[in-house]
Amino acid sequence: MTASNELLARLSSRLKMRHLTLLQLIAQHGSLTRVAEYMATSQPAVTHALAELEAMFGAPLFLRSARGMTPTALGDVALTRSRSMLKDLGHWVCDMESAGVGRAAHLHVGVIPFIPGRLLAAAIARTRPQDRSITVTIHEGTSDHLLELLRGHELDCVIGRTSAILSMGGLVHEVLYQQEPRLVAHRRLATRLGRSPLSWPQLAQLDWVLGQRNTPMREQITDFFLRSGVTPPAPIVESLSAKVIGELIAANERAVSIVPADVAEELARLVGVGVTAHRFGWTLPPVTLFRRAEESLREADAVFAQALREVCKPAT
Numbered sequence: 001m002t003a004s005n006e007l008l009a010r011l012s013s014r015l016k017m018r019h020l021t022l023l024q025l026i027a028q029h030g031s032l033t034r035v036a037e038y039m040a041t042s043q044p045a046v047t048h049a050l051a052e053l054e055a056m057f058g059a060p061l062f063l064r065s066a067r068g069m070t071p072t073a074l075g076d077v078a079l080t081r082s083r084s085m086l087k088d089l090g091h092w093v094c095d096m097e098s099a100g101v102g103r104a105a106h107l108h109v110g111v112i113p114f115i116p117g118r119l120l121a122a123a124i125a126r127t128r129p130q131d132r133s134i135t136v137t138i139h140e141g142t143s144d145h146l147l148e149l150l151r152g153h154e155l156d157c158v159i160g161r162t163s164a165i166l167s168m169g170g171l172v173h174e175v176l177y178q179q180e181p182r183l184v185a186h187r188r189l190a191t192r193l194g195r196s197p198l199s200w201p202q203l204a205q206l207d208w209v210l211g212q213r214n215t216p217m218r219e220q221i222t223d224f225f226l227r228s229g230v231t232p233p234a235p236i237v238e239s240l241s242a243k244v245i246g247e248l249i250a251a252n253e254r255a256v257s258i259v260p261a262d263v264a265e266e267l268a269r270l271v272g273v274g275v276t277a278h279r280f281g282w283t284l285p286p287v288t289l290f291r292r293a294e295e296s297l298r299e300a301d302a303v304f305a306q307a308l309r310e311v312c313k314p315a316t
Contacts, residue, residue: 181280200224
């Protein structure tokens with residue numbers, strides 16, 4: 001039997017969920033004494049449990065020092081994998097709860113800002129594995145943050161944007177559709193702006209409401225001002241919420257923003273912003289579906305992916 005097979009045999013027969021939890025607690029508290037206090041048990045019991053773990057792996061998982069306990073290289077691997085296993089256990093519980101009320105599964109979906117809600121609603125409504133509906137938790141954030149959660153098994157998939165700066169290790173992706181930018185403003189301001197060609201120096205004097213820094217949308221807006229020879233405006237508000245941006249613009253006669261066209265249409269319908277007909281001659285990085293590379297899809301994941309492809313077709 002090879003060394004890897006021997007390790008697998010030991011872990012399969014001896015590793016318990018309490019060992020996984022212990023790893024996380026040691027990393028969190030940095031001291032066996034504090035872990036014992038947290039678990040309301042004795043330090044010798046915690047020390048014994050850690051000794052069991054290290055015997056399974058055949059090497060130390062933590063370095064002990066006066067400053068506390070820090071993971072070894074092997075310990076880092078064990079921490080990452082145990083964290084993922086505990087997250088998967090939590091997802092298992094969600095699936096069981098969904099099954100108990102007649103649903104097919106529970107999905108944890110990461111979504112970047114500026115994805116229209118109608119698209120998500122349509123995809124969720126179409127996701128009916130074995131003719132049963134699903135339950136979903138939506139997690140919002142930037143692509144880089146959501147992809148880290150995906151790698152850590154906290155999410156089942158991410159609807160984000162591709163970017164050259166994103167690390168794609170361990171992930172697979174497929175492009176869903178492209179978005180074009182639109183200038184949105186208070187309705188009266190949008191009417192005035194629509195009567196003549198855009199003037200970037202004049203736009204820079206308005207009250208801009210923009211998304212978070214270091215996102216593809218924000219970077220392209222900044223780049224467009226710079227290429228026009230105009231200093232990019234400092235926004236009066238930064239927000240990751242498209243709806244908040246829309247509400248702020250609808251309430252301020254000097255407010256403007258640039259958002260994807262399908263989001264602009266949704267904000268016009270929901271909060272009453274105005275959308276100009278101007279075109280900018282560039283597109284945003286494509287909206288993309290990300291998944292972990294090493295996993296076979298559950299039926300619910302595969303059906304949801306297909307539903308996304310179908311609802312995104314009209315926008316391609």
